Amino acid sequence: MSRTALPMTCIRRQRGVGLIEVLITVLVLAVGLLGLSALQISSLKNNQSAMQRSLAVVQSYTIVEAIRADTESAKQGRFNITLDGTPGEGTFPAGVHTLWRAQLKQNLGESATGAVSCSNIKCAITVQWDDSRGSQGSEIQQIVTEVLL
Numbered sequence: 001m002s003r004t005a006l007p008m009t010c011i012r013r014q015r016g017v018g019l020i021e022v023l024i025t026v027l028v029l030a031v032g033l034l035g036l037s038a039l040q041i042s043s044l045k046n047n048q049s050a051m052q053r054s055l056a057v058v059q060s061y062t063i064v065e066a067i068r069a070d071t072e073s074a075k076q077g078r079f080n081i082t083l084d085g086t087p088g089e090g091t092f093p094a095g096v097h098t099l100w101r102a103q104l105k106q107n108l109g110e111s112a113t114g115a116v117s118c119s120n121i122k123c124a125i126t127v128q129w130d131d132s133r134g135s136q137g138s139e140i141q142q143i144v145t146e147v148l149l
Contacts, residue, residue, distance in 0.1 A: 049134030053143065055107045056127040060145040062103065063116060063125055066096040071149050074118040083115045083128055104129070122148050 067074045070092055078093045087097035097116075104112040104127065112129035124146045131141040 045134050049131055049141075052108055052129060052131060052134070053141065056104075056112075056129060056141070056143050057145070059100070059104055059107060059114070060125045060127050060143065063096065063100050063114065064123070064145065064147050066093075066100075067116070067118065067123055067147070067149075074123055074149055075120055077118060079116045079118050079123065081114075081116050083113050083126065085115070118149070120149075122146055 063079075067079055070079075073079060073091075073093055078091065079096075081087060081097050087101065088094040100114060104114050108127075108129040112127070114128070115126040117124045117126075124144055126142060126144050128140060128142040130139055132139040134141075
């Protein structure tokens with residue numbers, strides 16, 4: 001048997017993965033995982049903001065039910081209160097305002113407040129809270145619900 005000489009390129013052929021290729025693969029994987037974590041954080045912020053918005057709507061409906069229980073007081077403006085106004089004492093609307101604002105603070109944070117403005121035919125309920133944890137640009141969020149009496 002005779003041996004034939006192999007060319008030099010066959011003998012020096014690479015038989016594995018080089019260190020540079022492994023480092024590039026790890027870099028690409030790390031960038032992809034960082035993108036996924038940023039997406040997860042953004043999703044959590046948006047979910048928090050959406051939950052607060054839903055709670056604000058539910059809280060606006062609680063005052064609407066109280067207004068519907070005493071429409072005559074609403075038509076006379078006894079339910080009216082501004083965002084920075086303090087509820088009175090001793091009447092049904094004042095008790096409702098006190099309880100409503102306490103629930104707003106409990107569900108939406110200490111900066112949450114609400115306002116009611118009723119006329120002869122409709123009421124506008126405003127709920128305002130601090131949404132600085134959300135990913136929206138604005139910190140103060142506000143919803144307005146209008147109902148007919």
